[in-house]
Amino acid sequence: MSDAALLAALERDLPAYARSLGIAIDSIEGGSPVLVVPFGEIVEGRPTVFHGGATSGLLENAGYAALRAALAREGRQQRLKPINVTVQFLSAAKSRATYARGRVLRLGRRNAHIEVEAWQDDRARPVATAVMNVLMAPADA
Amino acid sequence: MTSDLPPFDPDAAAALMLRHGHPGWLGMHYVAHGPDWVELALPWREDLVGETGSGILATGPIVSLMDMASGMAIWTATGEFRAIATLDLRVDYMRPARKGAAVNGRAECYRLTRSAAFVRGLAHDGDPEDPVAHVAGVFMAIGGAR
Numbered sequence: 001m002s003d004a005a006l007l008a009a010l011e012r013d014l015p016a017y018a019r020s021l022g023i024a025i026d027s028i029e030g031g032s033p034v035l036v037v038p039f040g041e042i043v044e045g046r047p048t049v050f051h052g053g054a055t056s057g058l059l060e061n062a063g064y065a066a067l068r069a070a071l072a073r074e075g076r077q078q079r080l081k082p083i084n085v086t087v088q089f090l091s092a093a094k095s096r097a098t099y100a101r102g103r104v105l106r107l108g109r110r111n112a113h114i115e116v117e118a119w120q121d122d123r124a125r126p127v128a129t130a131v132m133n134v135l136m137a138p139a140d141a
Numbered sequence: 142m143t144s145d146l147p148p149f150d151p152d153a154a155a156a157l158m159l160r161h162g163h164p165g166w167l168g169m170h171y172v173a174h175g176p177d178w179v180e181l182a183l184p185w186r187e188d189l190v191g192e193t194g195s196g197i198l199a200t201g202p203i204v205s206l207m208d209m210a211s212g213m214a215i216w217t218a219t220g221e222f223r224a225i226a227t228l229d230l231r232v233d234y235m236r237p238a239r240k241g242a243a244v245n246g247r248a249e250c251y252r253l254t255r256s257a258a259f260v261r262g263l264a265h266d267g268d269p270e271d272p273v274a275h276v277a278g279v280f281m282a283i284g285g286a287r
Contacts, residue, residue, distance in 0.1 A: 017199035020188040044162035051163035052227040053205020060201055082200050086231040 001072060003028040009072065010065050018061045021054065025065065032101060033069055035062040039095045050093035050127075055118060058100045059130040060085055063114040066102030067134060070112075083111070083133040093127040096120055102132075111135050148220040151179045151213045164209050167202050178249040178262075179213040181206060185243050196240035200274075203244055203264050204232055207276045210248035211260040215280055218250035218258070224283035225258065233275045242266040244273060256282050 001009070010033050011025045021043065026036040037043060037058045045051030064080060071078060100118040112134045117126040155171035158164065159181070167189070172180040183198070183206045191199030208227055216222050238244050247269065248262030258280045263272040 015191045015199055016187065016193055017189045017191055017201050021201070041162055042166040045164075046224070051205060052208045052230065053167075053201070054163050056204040056208070056230070057199075057201030060204070081237075082234040084231065084233040085200070085204070086229065087204070087227075088229050089227045092226070 003031075006031075006069060006072065007033070010068060013065075013068055014061065017057065021057055023058060023061050026099060028069075029101065031069060031073065032103065033062070033065040034099055034101045035065055036097050036099050038097050044095075046092075048095045050098060052087070052089055052128075055089070055093055055098065055128045056085070056087045056130070058098060059087060059102075059116045059118055059128060060132065062100035062118070063102040063116045063130065063132045064134070066104055066114055066116070067107075067112050070104045070107050071136075074107075077139040078136040079139055081135040081137060083135050085130055085132045087128060087130045089128050091125070091127050093118070093120060098127065099123075109136075146221065149216040149222050151217050154213070154216070154222065155181070158213070159209070163205060167205055169206060169209060172245060174213075174217055177214060177218040177251070178247060179210050179217055180245055180247040181210045181213070182243055182245045185241050195237075197237045198242070198244055200232070200234060203238075203246070203274055204230065206244065206246040207232065207248060207262055207264060207274070208278070210246040210262060211250075211276070211278050211280065214248040214250040214260055214262070215253075215258040218253060225280045226283050228257075228279045228281050230278040231276065235272050235274060238264075238266045238273045245269075246276075248276065248278075258282075
């Protein structure tokens, strides 16, 4: 699958919640999607700062997008069910776009483990990170 | 730090804090509180579902709900509003919420140190004995220890 086709497919798979929050697929880097969410009132917690819940929403969606991309590479179609997520907040995400990209560290038959980083201006200084465990069920289950 | 302000009242504060920004967009509202806990609710909405057509609330809004309930539990436990930042938040998803169901989030601040606050909580869609998610988190005071 070309990067453009993967981007389009992942954009289609974004859940209603992600679209409502303003999340989009920004680009594909090394086969893995970078997600972006603009700053605005709907993501704001303290004035001019992202709400931790909005940042978590971006991280989770970046994790799922990374997993869908990895499954697509293997030609697998599966339903994804969350097991858990742990988010670390490293610094306040300010009033500009936030990006996130996930890495699938383990892709098993039934479960996957994903690490996600979110950043703003400087990719080397993430504003938040997450680790996620996801259960994979047959697409028809 | 002493203050002449009346103690933090989550019921009254919710009317202001949950009106704007991210919590306002999600439509969170106050349900109940105790000395060290606060329960908020998140109404169901079609544009917040996690899988198109499933009718089930996404996990993202549940994290937001628990983060907000945790912060309010900390202010309720300390009796004062001060800037705090979430350091670490873990959410274990027991099961999906029921289709079309609102989700309640109850967080308890079970330990306070000079600069850290420890919280635990659960999200449920009607029966707290059958939770949707369990949560544990650590928050830090912004601007130094009290």
